[in-house]
Each structure stands twice: as structure tokens, then as C-alpha cells.
Amino acid sequence: MASKHDIPLTGSSVNIVKKCGPALNDILNSKFGCGATFSGVDFERDLSIAHQKSSYVGPxxxxxxxxxxxxxxxxxxxxxxxxxxxxxxxxxxxxxxxxxxxxxxxxxxxxxxxxxxxxxxxxxxxxxxxxxxxxxxxxxxxxxxxxxxxxxxxxxxxxxxxxxxxxxxxxxxxxxxxxxxxxxxxxxxxxxxxxxxxxxxxxxxxxxxxxxxxxxxxxxxxxxxxxxxxxxxxxxxxxxxxxxxxxxxxxxxxxVPNSQTTARKTRSAAKTSTPTVQIANVCLTLMKGRIEDQPTDVIVNTASPDLKLSTGEISKALLQKAGPEIQNAIKNTPPKGYVIRTPSYKLPCKEVYHTRCTDRGAHGAEKVLWKSVSDCLWLTAASFYKSIAFPAIGTGNLKFTRKESARILLDAVNQFAQNSTQKMNVYFVIFPSDHGTFQAFEEQMKWLQAPRGPTPEASEKRDPFPNTRTPPPQISLTGPSIESLFEADKWLGHLFKSSGTIEIYNNFIQHFSHNDYVQLSRLQQNGVSVEEFFTAGHACITLNGPSDEVAVAALQVEAMLCSVQKDFVAEEEGEMLLLSSAGNNVPFERKRVDRSTQEFKDKAAAFHKQGLRISKLDKVENSTLQLLFNLKKNQLQCHATEEMFQRVPAQFCEMVSHVGFHAEFAPPEDPAYGEGIYFASTAKKAMEVWKGKREEYLYFVEAEVLTGSSVPGRRGLFLPPALGTEPLRVHDSVSGGSDISVIFSGYQALPKYIITCQK
Structure with a gap:
């Protein structure tokens, strides 16, 4: 279940988010699997951090x-x-x-x-x-x-x-x-x-x-x-x-003046027009069609108070196309705010959001309608969906006038667009023969096209709820777990309180291209000094300068690293598919192990002896890695495996599950036995090999490891030593005593569990 955490923004953090909000969202998603929405902050236009891509397709x-x-x-x-x-x-x-x-x-x-x-x-x-x-x-x-x-x-x-x-x-x-x-x-x-x-x-x-x-x-x-x-x-x-x-x-x-343009429209033109307005990252389109036919990620339905989908024209149309299963789903699903989410069944979307609004005559009906639309938009963003289709909610049994409905619904979209950084396509789909409703929405969209234009009528207030204040600056994080939110929050705190110096430790710095180094050199134009170090197997970039500029520069470096890591994973996935003769992608899954199972209790007892409490246990299932591991067994003629542990930073847990083990993910504190992939026989030993600094959560990967024929390692080894007098035959691994093994091929280890612990 997704978790949420709000982070107030004050002082310099507001300026940093203004400059880097959209890129910051991408980084948080890449590093921690968290999504970010921003309130009370206006972003500076046209920020390009590292390798920014256009999502627009089609001339x-x-x-x-x-x-x-x-x-x-x-x-x-x-x-x-x-x-x-x-x-x-x-x-x-x-x-x-x-x-x-x-x-x-x-x-x-x-x-x-x-x-x-x-x-x-x-x-x-x-x-x-x-x-x-x-x-x-x-x-x-x-x-x-x-x-x-x-x-x-x-x-x-x-x-x-x-x-x-x-x-x-x-x-x-x-x-x-x-x-x-x-x-x-x-x-x-x-x-x-x-x-x-x-x-x-x-x-x-x-x-x-x-x-x-x-x-x-x-x-x-x-x-x-x-x-x-x-x-x-x-x-x-x-x-x-x-x-x-x-x-x-x-x-x-x-x-031609707008009034004359409107007057010249013919009925046929009205039927085919699709007015579009861009509001920040939201593209709003008004169109004619049937809501049940929309291939968007989300379709919105307006449900009756008794949740019977046979009541109301929109609900009936969706029920007829989706099938009876959707009626059972809406009855058995608890609401989230003003919205009930159900699967789409036979509809062309991914999910259906059923809003529960009140009759126009009820107290606070306008606000409920506005909030229902807003909840749908924020749920869409939190699910990382890219498109949502609304009918003209309120104009049917709820008895709002067409103009009232259009004003409230468009205002909710506008408010969302001003505070969200996610790109989204929002469609208002009007029934083909309902020309009056289409015209009402079209008229209300005009004020959105003018940067500082007035409302359609001077007597109307822009905000349907004049007592609603502009929200204070804050970041709202959503993530797959409490632990992911904690890591994202800790990272943001380090970024916002940099005091003019930020150190970024990440061995993917070694994969920077010439273009990446040119980008690094450009960071120094804003008074930021950039130094790169590589000591004891660890790559580091240190940034010094004015605190705000250093934070912005650090985000640029992080964005570059995210891009490099994404390319690395894509290349590794391609090699895995080639070696395994598998399909077009590498399917993998992290399945949460229930705390009540014996499987969880056995793991918890073993870690408790090391002074650690397991807060989360995920089982890794990756059929492609399993196949390559078995092939490696046959190649090495080694069928005995050892259960060993590696401690990894939070941001690399997903990569290990996807493409297995690589030296870049978890370099040891001191690579005294070679430049390979390290494993420890116990969690206690792993904490010695990979030391952390006042960390709340520790992340371990339990793996099956093929150590095979092994000899003591030494500093600087890039491959195991030769086996006997034949230089082309080498040992399978090296060791650092009885409790450390180092392999030089990631396919010699198979991730079995991701274990999240607290001391």
C-alpha cells in the first residue's frame, strides 16, 4: 500500500524547488521509487537538468x-x-x-x-x-x-x-x-x-x-x-x-476578435472542434465522444449514492461495456476520499474512478464536486498515470447548470495543474449530441487561454471557494513503503541543508561520458567548484559554493547519474536476454513476505541475533537471472551454493532485483581482496564490510553464491588468479578469510531476498 509524507519548504529550499521541481520529481522516482507533488511553488520555465526529453509526439x-x-x-x-x-x-x-x-x-x-x-x-x-x-x-x-x-x-x-x-x-x-x-x-x-x-x-x-x-x-x-x-x-x-x-x-x-470568431461557428464546426489548453504540465482537451470508449489510463464515472451503476446514463453506459463484475467491485471497495477505484474489466482504460457527489441543493455541493475532481487528478498522478477522461459531471441528476459544472470542473483542473509537476493529458468528453454542454465548457475554457485574463463574467469570482487560501510551500511524497519515504526525506534534508558543500558517492560516476564531463564543467559557471575523487574503490564528486547553487548543481549531477544508471540497466538487460535467449524483457518481482509466515519468522530470528529487527522482507523472483545462474553452475561445474549477504544502498535494491549483482552497486569499505563483487557470510560481517553512518534502515540482499574453486584475494585483482599453470583457466572466486567471498561475474550470484532492517 502506498504511503504519503508531507515536507514543508522554507527559506532556500523554496528557491531550489522553484528551479528544479520537475527534475527533482524524476530523481526521487528513479532513486527511491517515490513520486512528488508540489504545493505553493511556481516553477521557473524551461529547466533542462542533465538529459531532459520531450514527451510530445506527432506534428x-x-x-x-x-x-x-x-x-x-x-x-x-x-x-x-x-x-x-x-x-x-x-x-x-x-x-x-x-x-x-x-x-x-x-x-x-x-x-x-x-x-x-x-x-x-x-x-x-x-x-x-x-x-x-x-x-x-x-x-x-x-x-x-x-x-x-x-x-x-x-x-x-x-x-x-x-x-x-x-x-x-x-x-x-x-x-x-x-x-x-x-x-x-x-x-x-x-x-x-x-x-x-x-x-x-x-x-x-x-x-x-x-x-x-x-x-x-x-x-x-x-x-x-x-x-x-x-x-x-x-x-x-x-x-x-x-x-x-x-x-x-x-x-x-x-x-479576428473572439466574439466574431464564435459568431461565425457553424454546427458542423462545433461537432469537430477539440479545443486544447496547456496549463503548466497539463494538456486539457475538450472533445465530443462516448466516455466508455476512451482509451485513457483512467475513466471517471459519477455514481449514485447507493452505488448502483444501473442508475444514471454514464454509469449505465460503463456498466454495459465493462460487464457486471464492475458492479461487484464498486460495492466491495472502500472509498478513498470522494473516489472509489475499481478495475476497468472490459473498458479500454486501466482503472475507473467512481466519484460520489451530492445534489446541487445540498449544503457544500459545489465544494464536494470540486474536491471529487481534484481527488481523481491527484490519484492519477500518484499512480503515475498519464491520462484521464471526465464526463460533464454534475450536469445530469446532480442538477448543476452546464455553466456551473464547467466552471467548477475546469477550476479543479487548473488548481491541480498549478501544483503538480507530472505531465498529464486531461480530457472532458461530452456526449456527441449535447451541443449546449460542449459550448458551456468551451466558453469557460477561454479564460484559461489568457495568461492574466479575467473570468468569463466580471461578477464571478475565480475561485468557487473564496475562503480557500493558497497552500503553503511543501512537497508531498508518495512511495511504496514507509522506508522509501524515509530515505527520500533524508536525502532531501541533506540536499536542502548543504551549507555550501555536498559530496555524492556513486561508482556510476566512472561511467560518465565526455558529454557528461562537459556538463560538469558548465556547473562551475555559477560559482560552484567541482572535484572528482576515486579512492579505495569509491568514486565521489564534491561540490562547493553558494548553498543554493550547490544544491541545484547536485541535482544536475544526480540527474546525470540517473540517466547513466538507466542506460546501464538497459544494456545489462539486453545482454541477459541475448545470453538466455529469453523474450523481449526481463520480468522480475519483489513479493512481500507476510510477517505471520514461518519464512519471515525464521529470517527475523537469524537477524535478531545480530541485533537487527526486520521491518520488511521481499522475495525476489527473476526467471531470467535464475536461468543464467543455472547456466553458470554448469559452466563452472559447481553445483554447491553458499547463502551469503551483501549490504546495498536503498537506491540499488530495485536494480539488484532487475539485473542482478554488479560491483558498482555496493563497493565495500575497503576492496582489500580485489575489484570484484563482495559477499559476506553473515549480516554481522556485512555490516563490517559495508559501514554506514547513523542510518535508520539497513538493506541486505541474501543470495545464493557460486564460490567454486577459491583462493585468497589481494588488492588490485580484476580477475581471479590463474588455476595451476594454465593462464587461461582461472579460479572461480577469491576469499578474504572464511567469511568474505569475491566473485567477478554477477551471474555467479542469485538474489533471493531483499531484507530491510532497523538496528
């Missing part, structure tokens, strides 16, 4: 106009890594090191050839100047060329007047490359608006004005004229700004 044309020269200028929401155009523009730095943001995404999608070509250009020609652009091969990208352009980087928004000529120069340089290479289509992002801190509205204006001047101001001398300039970005905020700039600068005659 969407938002605007287009043809200039007098014949060049079409269009605005698109699309992923630049997937566009089949003559050239895609990369927002590059002067050294052409593609280590963050869009540059990293293009380089990763296009493969290593993009970085190799860039490095070759720098070696031959030196760094690019701000405003310059070069053209090169696209690697594996679907476009024909890639244009690397260097826009201005602002350290202070007040410098924008001096930076604007350099952004103009960068756009002109791009268009020069288009002309010289006779390209017909080129996709240009909002250069400098992301990592380079150029204010977005001014960036959009400058790009559009420069394109207009290039193709109209010197039209008669231009030479080659392309067919289309595509202004492409993947986030709605940037797309909206580019569309605004194009309408104002290129086609003011096409701008």
Missing part, C-alpha cells in the same frame, strides 16, 4: 501564411527529432557540445555521428561565434541536413537590447545556409529561449521579424526562395507565442 500545424515573396511561414507543435524536412535547426553552443536541451535530444536521436562531425568542425575551424550557423549531415534523423546555429545567451534579462542583434544574426545565418544549399523546407525552433534565457515573447518577435525582413526587405536580390519556413517547438507555451508573433507581424489582417 500539429497551428498557423500558416504566405509572404509576398512566395515563402510560406508556418507554426507547428512538433518534435524536431521526427521531422522529414530538408533541414532541422539545432540551438547549439559555441563549442558544438550537444549536452542539454534540444541539442542533446537531436544528438541522441541522430546518433554519435552528429557529435563526431561537430567535434571535427571545431578541431578544424575553432569555436563558432554567437550568431554563426553551419550545416552538417543529420546522422539518423529523418531530415536531410542539420543546421547548428548559436544564439545569444543572456545572464540578465536587462541585456536583451544588446542580445537582439545577435539573435537576428543567427536567424540570418540560418537563412543564408538555406539559400546557399538550395533547401526548400527548414524547421527553426525558438533559439535562445530555453537554456540561454532569452525572454520568450521577445524571442518570438525577433525571429518572426527577421524572417519577414529577409524574404521581403531584400526580395529582389534573394536568389533561391524556399517553399516553407517552419517555426517548430514542442511545448504549447512557445507554440502559442510563435503563433501570436506571426499573426501580429505577418498577418494582422487575419486576426
Amino acid at each position: 500539429d500545424r497551428r498557423f500558416g501564411v504566405t509572404l509576398h515573396s512566395g515563402v510560406e511561414v508556418s507554426v507547428w507543435k512538433a518534435d524536431l527529432t521526427n521531422l522529414s524536412v530538408d533541414a532541422v535547426v539545432n540551438a547549439a553552443n559555441t563549442d558544438l557540445q550537444h549536452v542539454g536541451g534540444l541539442a542533446w535530444a537531436l544528438s541522441k536521436a541522430g546518433g554519435p555521428q552528429i557529435q563526431r562531425d561537430s567535434d571535427d568542425h571545431i578541431r578544424k575551424n575553432g569555436p563558432l561565434l554567437t550568431g554563426e550557423a553551419i550545416i552538417s549531415a543529420p546522422g539518423k534523423l529523418p531530415c536531410k541536413n542539420i543546421i547548428h546555429a548559436v544564439g545569444p545567451q543572456l545572464t540578465d534579462p536587462s541585456y536583451i537590447s544588446s542580445a537582439e542583434p545577435f539573435l537576428e544574426k543567427a536567424i540570418n545565418s540560418i537563412l543564408d545556409r538555406v539559400k546557399t544549399n538550395k533547401l526548400n523546407t527548414v524547421a527553426i525552433p525558438a533559439i535562445s529561449s530555453g537554456l540561454f534565457n532569452y525572454p520568450l515573447p521577445q524571442c518570438a518577435n525577433t525571429i518572426v521579424k527577421t524572417v519577414k525582413r529577409y524574404y521581403e526587405g531584400v526580395f529582389f536580390n534573394i536568389g533561391h526562395i524556399p517553399k516553407e519556413i517552419l517555426l517548430v517547438n514542442h511545448d504549447d507555451l512557445t507554440v502559442q507565442e510563435m503563433e501570436r508573433a506571426c499573426r501580429e507581424i505577418l498577418a494582422p489582417h487575419l486576426a
Whole structure:
């Protein structure tokens, strides 16, 4: 069962979360399996920590106009890594090191050839100047060329007047490359608006004005004229700004007041329109359809007080498609807040959330309706789902007017979006023939599209509950166990109270690439010193500087490590599948052992003798690791195994369950017997081999280990010593006395239990 823990934010921790909230959520999930939601904190826009990826897929044309020269200028929401155009523009730095943001995404999608070509250009020609652009091969990208352009980087928004000529120069340089290479289509992002801190509205204006001047101001001398300039970005905020700039600068005659636009709509247009609004990380879409047909992660139902699904049009439709099992489930499931969760059965979603609202005439009915929608959204986020579909709750038997229902439901979504960092698609699905409800929701969505716009009626208050105060700054953690929440809380406390120095011990630092080290060097631009150490088998990065900047830098390093570890696990999984001739993935599971079983009692008694109390016992089941372990037995001709223990950091328990044992997961305090994978014969000995500092919880892995033929180990061994006089035959393991064994192949050990203890 999931656990929850709230952490108040004060002082510098608020500023750290403002800068790093979304990345912090990803790190907590990767390290501890915890999800984080944030209240009372507004995030700074467009943070790129380490290797951030775009989740948007599918091109969407938002605007287009043809200039007098014949060049079409269009605005698109699309992923630049997937566009089949003559050239895609990369927002590059002067050294052409593609280590963050869009540059990293293009380089990763296009493969290593993009970085190799860039490095070759720098070696031959030196760094690019701000405003310059070069053209090169696209690697594996679907476009024909890639244009690397260097826009201005602002350290202070007040410098924008001096930076604007350099952004103009960068756009002109791009268009020069288009002309010289006779390209017909080129996709240009909002250069400098992301990592380079150029204010977005001014960036959009400058790009559009420069394109207009290039193709109209010197039209008669231009030479080659392309067919289309595509202004492409993947986030709605940037797309909206580019569309605004194009309408104002290129086609003011096409701008139509909202009232006139509404008046011109026909019934057929209303039937097919799907208004969409982006609010922070939430994409809100209004659509017509049948709620029971939606393939979202969650479908929301509004249930009657007696929980009979045969009452109400929506409930009946869901019951008919899901089958009678859903009626039994809703009757036998306890509510969580205002929501009852059931399986989906034959519905196309993963779960159904049944809300329990009250009639409009009842006291506090508006607040119950608002809270029901809010609970559905937060439960969706806590389950790491990505999409949820609502009907027009309240407009049927609950007797709310269409306008009231739309106002309350949209406000709940808006409040959720302002306080959650998780990306989510929220759909309001209106029955196809209900034009009045669709129009009511469409009208209420208009105020969401204006950054500071008023409510639809001046007399209406924005908040349906005016006594509700803005929540105080805090992080709400949800996790699979109390122990995981404790580890996440402890790690956050260390981060927020750094006092200007943070040490990060993690042997995956040894797997950092050249690009990762370039990223590390860039951390020092904000007054942070970075030192790397490797002593006694332990890799460490030490950060020193202003406490806030050190904390932000530490999060960047942690994000890099999470990315490296994810790639490591993927590579190991691929090798396991190749060796085992298994399927397409490695299935594994950690099954909780009930405390009342004899299995738990036997383990608890053994650990009690070492002064430890087992708080949680998980049994590891991984058929692929079992198969490889058996193959190793046959290869070594060793069928006797030893029950041994390894102590691991909390963040690596899941990795051990997934891909087995590796030296990076748990380096001993002193690798005195070689650079391999260490095991101890008892939990007591394991606490000596892996010493901790005032830890509340200790994590042990019990394993079957194939020690085979063994000899005493010594410092610096990377393989066991030769067996006899044959140099190609080696011992199976080395030892450190009778109670320590060191193996050099992770497949010689099979994880059986993850044991969480307290002293």
C-alpha cells in the first residue's frame, strides 16, 4: 500500500524547488521509487537538468501564411527529432557540445555521428561565434541536413537590447545556409529561449521579424526562395507565442476578435472542434465522444449514492461495456476520499474512478464536486498515470447548470495543474449530441487561454471557494513503503541543508561520458567548484559554493547519474536476454513476505541475533537471472551454493532485483581482496564490510553464491588468479578469510531476498 509524507519548504529550499521541481520529481522516482507533488511553488520555465526529453509526439500545424515573396511561414507543435524536412535547426553552443536541451535530444536521436562531425568542425575551424550557423549531415534523423546555429545567451534579462542583434544574426545565418544549399523546407525552433534565457515573447518577435525582413526587405536580390519556413517547438507555451508573433507581424489582417470568431461557428464546426489548453504540465482537451470508449489510463464515472451503476446514463453506459463484475467491485471497495477505484474489466482504460457527489441543493455541493475532481487528478498522478477522461459531471441528476459544472470542473483542473509537476493529458468528453454542454465548457475554457485574463463574467469570482487560501510551500511524497519515504526525506534534508558543500558517492560516476564531463564543467559557471575523487574503490564528486547553487548543481549531477544508471540497466538487460535467449524483457518481482509466515519468522530470528529487527522482507523472483545462474553452475561445474549477504544502498535494491549483482552497486569499505563483487557470510560481517553512518534502515540482499574453486584475494585483482599453470583457466572466486567471498561475474550470484532492517 502506498504511503504519503508531507515536507514543508522554507527559506532556500523554496528557491531550489522553484528551479528544479520537475527534475527533482524524476530523481526521487528513479532513486527511491517515490513520486512528488508540489504545493505553493511556481516553477521557473524551461529547466533542462542533465538529459531532459520531450514527451510530445506527432506534428500539429497551428498557423500558416504566405509572404509576398512566395515563402510560406508556418507554426507547428512538433518534435524536431521526427521531422522529414530538408533541414532541422539545432540551438547549439559555441563549442558544438550537444549536452542539454534540444541539442542533446537531436544528438541522441541522430546518433554519435552528429557529435563526431561537430567535434571535427571545431578541431578544424575553432569555436563558432554567437550568431554563426553551419550545416552538417543529420546522422539518423529523418531530415536531410542539420543546421547548428548559436544564439545569444543572456545572464540578465536587462541585456536583451544588446542580445537582439545577435539573435537576428543567427536567424540570418540560418537563412543564408538555406539559400546557399538550395533547401526548400527548414524547421527553426525558438533559439535562445530555453537554456540561454532569452525572454520568450521577445524571442518570438525577433525571429518572426527577421524572417519577414529577409524574404521581403531584400526580395529582389534573394536568389533561391524556399517553399516553407517552419517555426517548430514542442511545448504549447512557445507554440502559442510563435503563433501570436506571426499573426501580429505577418498577418494582422487575419486576426479576428473572439466574439466574431464564435459568431461565425457553424454546427458542423462545433461537432469537430477539440479545443486544447496547456496549463503548466497539463494538456486539457475538450472533445465530443462516448466516455466508455476512451482509451485513457483512467475513466471517471459519477455514481449514485447507493452505488448502483444501473442508475444514471454514464454509469449505465460503463456498466454495459465493462460487464457486471464492475458492479461487484464498486460495492466491495472502500472509498478513498470522494473516489472509489475499481478495475476497468472490459473498458479500454486501466482503472475507473467512481466519484460520489451530492445534489446541487445540498449544503457544500459545489465544494464536494470540486474536491471529487481534484481527488481523481491527484490519484492519477500518484499512480503515475498519464491520462484521464471526465464526463460533464454534475450536469445530469446532480442538477448543476452546464455553466456551473464547467466552471467548477475546469477550476479543479487548473488548481491541480498549478501544483503538480507530472505531465498529464486531461480530457472532458461530452456526449456527441449535447451541443449546449460542449459550448458551456468551451466558453469557460477561454479564460484559461489568457495568461492574466479575467473570468468569463466580471461578477464571478475565480475561485468557487473564496475562503480557500493558497497552500503553503511543501512537497508531498508518495512511495511504496514507509522506508522509501524515509530515505527520500533524508536525502532531501541533506540536499536542502548543504551549507555550501555536498559530496555524492556513486561508482556510476566512472561511467560518465565526455558529454557528461562537459556538463560538469558548465556547473562551475555559477560559482560552484567541482572535484572528482576515486579512492579505495569509491568514486565521489564534491561540490562547493553558494548553498543554493550547490544544491541545484547536485541535482544536475544526480540527474546525470540517473540517466547513466538507466542506460546501464538497459544494456545489462539486453545482454541477459541475448545470453538466455529469453523474450523481449526481463520480468522480475519483489513479493512481500507476510510477517505471520514461518519464512519471515525464521529470517527475523537469524537477524535478531545480530541485533537487527526486520521491518520488511521481499522475495525476489527473476526467471531470467535464475536461468543464467543455472547456466553458470554448469559452466563452472559447481553445483554447491553458499547463502551469503551483501549490504546495498536503498537506491540499488530495485536494480539488484532487475539485473542482478554488479560491483558498482555496493563497493565495500575497503576492496582489500580485489575489484570484484563482495559477499559476506553473515549480516554481522556485512555490516563490517559495508559501514554506514547513523542510518535508520539497513538493506541486505541474501543470495545464493557460486564460490567454486577459491583462493585468497589481494588488492588490485580484476580477475581471479590463474588455476595451476594454465593462464587461461582461472579460479572461480577469491576469499578474504572464511567469511568474505569475491566473485567477478554477477551471474555467479542469485538474489533471493531483499531484507530491510532497523538496528
